Amino acid sequence: MKVSLIGLGKVGSAVAHAIVLKGLADELVLVSRRTEIAKSEADDLNHAAGLEDHSVDVRAGGDEAAAGSDVILYCDASPSTNIDVDRYSAARGNLQRFSERMPLLAAASPNAICVMVTNPVDVMSWFALQVSGFPPERVFGVGTxxxxxxxxxxxxxxxxxxxxxxxxxxxxxxxxxxxxxxxxxxxxxxxxxxxxxxxxxxxxxxxxxxxxxxxxxxxxxxxxxxxxxxxxxxxxxxxxxxxxxxxxxxxxxxxxxxxxxxxxxxxxxxxxxxxxxxxxxxxxxxxxxxxxxxxxxxxxxxxxxxxx
CATH class of the missing domain: 3.90.110.10 (Lactate dehydrogenase/glycoside hydrolase, family 4, C-terminal)
Structure with missing residues (x-):
């Protein structure tokens, strides 16, 4: 199973590490605008994967590398310097980034299941349905x-x-x-x-x-x-x-x-x-x-x- 993880902030990195530890993908693609960091993260995770009984092939790439994914885990979020607990405060910035990327990701992986992790997750999940064109059973958020x-x-x-x-x-x-x-x-x-x-x-x-x-x-x-x-x-x-x-x-x-x-x-x-x-x-x-x-x-x- 090919899993593409979009966004490598604190949450995305923790998700990627957990996937490697649990062996929940055959191929894990790390997609980030910070390409050099993503490549180093993939190298580090491949080193960790070598210590596990199962095999996960981790690599980094741009949005095009996510083509043919079975699952898209969307963790990308706009950077924030404020310690703000309000999940809605970052909604506009997150949605702007998302609206640029999601149509391309969906077109390149037409049979994927899209799991929204980015907050505000309820709002992001609704917009994911609108821009992906996927049926409701294949777009949902981590929610509650x-x-x-x-x-x-x-x-x-x-x-x-x-x-x-x-x-x-x-x-x-x-x-x-x-x-x-x-x-x-x-x-x-x-x-x-x-x-x-x-x-x-x-x-x-x-x-x-x-x-x-x-x-x-x-x-x-x-x-x-x-x-x-x-x-x-x-x-x-x-x-x-x-x-x-x-x-x-x-x-x-x-x-x-x-x-x-x-x-x-x-x-x-x-x-x-x-x-x-x-x-x-x-x-x-x-x-x-x-x-x-x-x-x-x-x-x-x-x-x-x-x-x-």
Missing amino acids: LLDTARLRRLLSERLSVHASDVRAYVIGEHGQDQVASFSSASLGGELMKPDEDLMSLARQAADSAGQIYRTRGYTNYGIAGATMMILDAIRNNRRRTAPVSLRINDYYGVKDVCLSLPAVIGRRGIERVLRPELNDAEQATFHRGADRIRAAIDALAPSLTAAS
Whole structure:
């Protein structure tokens, strides 16, 4: 399987390293405008690959090197010197770079699955659908998968169980109005009853990225791990269920925006979208997130039209 990774910042480099360690590609192409750095990164990763039992051939190149990809992992982001936790602050710069590159990448890899990692991931996923021409099952973002992992980790510590045994999802916006859907959460078939204790854990999970960002200036290991779960599901047809940012089709009245819902991920991309029931409070939060994404899309769409 050929995987092309677009963008080699802190996140892209962590994703590339994880792919090599886990052997989740036969061929990994690092695409960056910083060609010399990309080549050195590829050399370093090939040295690391030589210590693993599996084989991943890593090379660097321009956008043209991504031709014929099975999976495109889009991690490219405009540089920022500000430690700003707001994921929407970089949206315009990221979209400008994206609108130049994505049509060419899609044309050169017409059968690829495109996974958006760049923030704001819900907005970027929506625009990826518009400019790639790919069907909805082959374009989606990492979404709230990492938010879900953060919540499950906190719940596992509180409940003294393994995190993988906790059936709880964070859905909706990857942002301040993410929805911890406790109304459908369970442990061993026993439903979790939403209470202030659980809600405090949800708030802690939602705030954790900002705390890391304010200290380090970025997060990268967690998002790399989330991306690996998706890539593994595609490569090995795992049919794993993960909350990813996808085009919503009339879910509690929300449509034509990208937000996270649990989806079954396999070799063809999104195999099935699940629609968990939400209580009134969860629905209200989901709608607020949808309104924010819609507003961002409407504000950014003219710049995309001008760029094209």
